Amino acid sequence: MSEPEPSIGAFLEYLVAVRGLSARTVDAYGRDLAALAAFLAAHGGESAAEVGEESLTAWLRAQKSSGLSAATRARRLAAVRAWLRWLREERLREDDPGLRIPAPRRRRPLPRVLGQAEVERLLAGPDPATPRGLRDRAMLELLYASGLRVSELCALRTGQLDLRRGLVRVIGKGSRERLVPAGSKALAALREYLERGRPALRPRGDTLFPGRGGRPMTRQNFWVQLRRLGREAGIDADRLSPHVVRHSFATHLVEHGADLRTVQQLLGHRDISTTEIYTHVARERLRQLYDEHHPRA
Secondary structure (H helix, E strand, O other): OOOOOHHHHHHHHHHHHOOOOOHHHHHHHHHHHHHHHHHHHHOOOOOHHHOOHHHHHHHHHHHHHOOOOHHHHHHHHHHHHHHHHHHHHOOOOOOOHHHHOOOOOOOOOOOOOOOHHHHHHHHOOOOOOOHHHHHHHHHHHHHHHHOOOHHHHHOOEHHHEEOOOOEEEEEOHHHOEEEEEOOHHHHHHHHHHHHHHHHHHOOOOOEOOEOHHHOEOOHHHHHHHHHHHHHHOOOOHHHOOHHHHHHHHHHHHHHOOOOHHHHHHHHOOOOHHHHOHHHHHHHHHHHHHHHHHOOOO
16 A cells, blocks of 8 residues: 555554554555545545545445445445544644535345245144144244244243233343234144143243253254254255244234334334334335236236
């Protein structure tokens, strides 16, 4: 890398001496600022230390046109903003154009989900003739029927079930409680498991789903069981996890007309913006189904 212009060099020295940043981090700042300086030099504009809002916007637009990801462009802009803020604090310039430049929006990846036929094959996998099969079937039915996190599922106690009303009291993130419905098929699987499966597994205390030694099943052990059942159902391992089943629960609800506020409460999301991703998933799945099945797609 060529020698940076004086103001950039002084800023990098400040990052080392005052901020105590690592050499690797400082090198990253230097590369990002050098990219801006090179762009300005190539376009015959102002020096980097004199850069204005218009040139910054043109630089970001050129990066987008060259195919750089939103994450890379956001990182470069963050480095430039830190440098411009330092220039102003050191009274090396009066304004800070970085404050007026919006960060590139990162496209949030859509979560993976299973089709409803895949879910049916998965739920049909456990062997109800064995205690472990009854347990695994009850866990899978409840996971899909109620959209639980795997940690919530594995931590359940028998006292959290209300089979008469068809509700489960879930202890979620931040020890927040919520009541979620279980659904008729999940309730039937739970009743059969409690009657014929759980006693044979010799649970410790009121653990609902015991694993080895009667202790609560671990997330890792449930993951192993899920992957095995997924393979038997013909589902690729890289497409299946407990969270994928949770995503599928929410997406299928939205596809069948559930409103977002309801889905938010069932999932235990604090912010509805977290839940809104499922409208995008449902829309994308609808487009895919159209493309696959409509004769004139």
